[in-house]
Amino acid sequence: MSEKHKNRATSYDVAKLAGVSQSTVSRCFQNGAPISGKLKEKVETAARELNYQPNAIARGLIMQRTGLIGIMVSPSINFYYPEALFEVTERLSALNLRSLLFTARQREDLPVLLDQLWQYQVDGVISISFLEEDQYEWLNDRNIPVVMFNRFLTNRSSNSVWCDTEPAINELVAHLAEQGHEHVAVLAGPETSMVNLIRMANIEKALEAHNLTMVSKANGDFLHASGGPALREIMASGTKPSVVISTNDMMALGAIDEARYGLNMSVPQDIAFTGIDGINAAGFSSYDLTTIRQPIDRMAEAAVTMLAERIEDPSLTDEKRTFSGTFITGESSMFSAR
Secondary structure: OOHHHOOOOOHHHHHHHHOOOHHHHHHHOOOOOOOOHHHHHHHHHHHHHHOOOOOHHHHHHHHOOOOEEEEEEOOOOOOHHHHHHHHHHHHHHHOOOEEEEEEOOOHHHHHHHHHHHHHOOOOEEEEOOOOOHHHHHHHHHOOOOEEEEOOOOOOOOOOEEEEEOHHHHHHHHHHHHHHOOOEEEEEEOOOOOHHHHHHHHHHHHHHHHOOOEEEEEEEOOOOHHHHHHHHHHHHOOOOOOOEEEEOOHHHHHHHHHHHHHOOOOOOOOOOEEEOOEOOHHHHOOOOOOEEEEOOHHHHHHHHHHHHHHHHHOOOOOOOEEEEEOEEEOOHHHOHHHO
């Protein structure tokens, strides 16, 4: 680069070299701004020569936007969250939008978190964690568009992407019946979780359809550490199950570790396991978990697209985009291995 171009070029420099006004340079780098193709080419040629990059802060001031997207997540040690977070932030970055991470350990933290979102003047929010109806309304009233990731509001419409696991759960239970399993235990998540309640309803429906008996149930908190105690509760409850269906993968992996190293049981020879989510760790050879994979990449793409559309056009109505889970067979559920 020549000596005179060592300092960062400004829109004034580009305008001077291209022989246009600074406002023309600004319009050239605004999506959808009215400008002729010939003039745009002239400005872009000057910008390349000067190695010019538009100032995101200045452009945000002009457009009355910050380019910041708030992402609400739970800080829990659940591999689902970082996988979803990576997919979402990668797609936001491709749109030159920057992510701010906000964590809520429990629902009581939400009021403080919402105040922080407001202070940072985010252009929109993607919630990968819990969000109550009144918090959704709070953001909506302040013209901050929200997209909920793998959850939705039950009492009102909301922008959401959701993985419908019902058909895949039916496939999973049919697979267990074909394997010869008869006595099933369920490792459920928190009773306050909408995701858990929906998955439980689908599991119970599928068990009835395939004439399988749920002999016991225990609850965990969706984390690995809760899988072991829940399995011990199941094994102490009477009729021993041949398979444990977990409403997420993390608890299933915790239960498998407890079965092997705490109860000295072989998997799947002594007891089989299945999960839901399809996190990367479920595919490790030490687990090879039968599970239901969520299309997190496609869900992230949809969530970011929906949010970007609503930032551009706040008048758009709420929308729910639904995706299907995919049943994945692993060694962890094979009854024939006994």
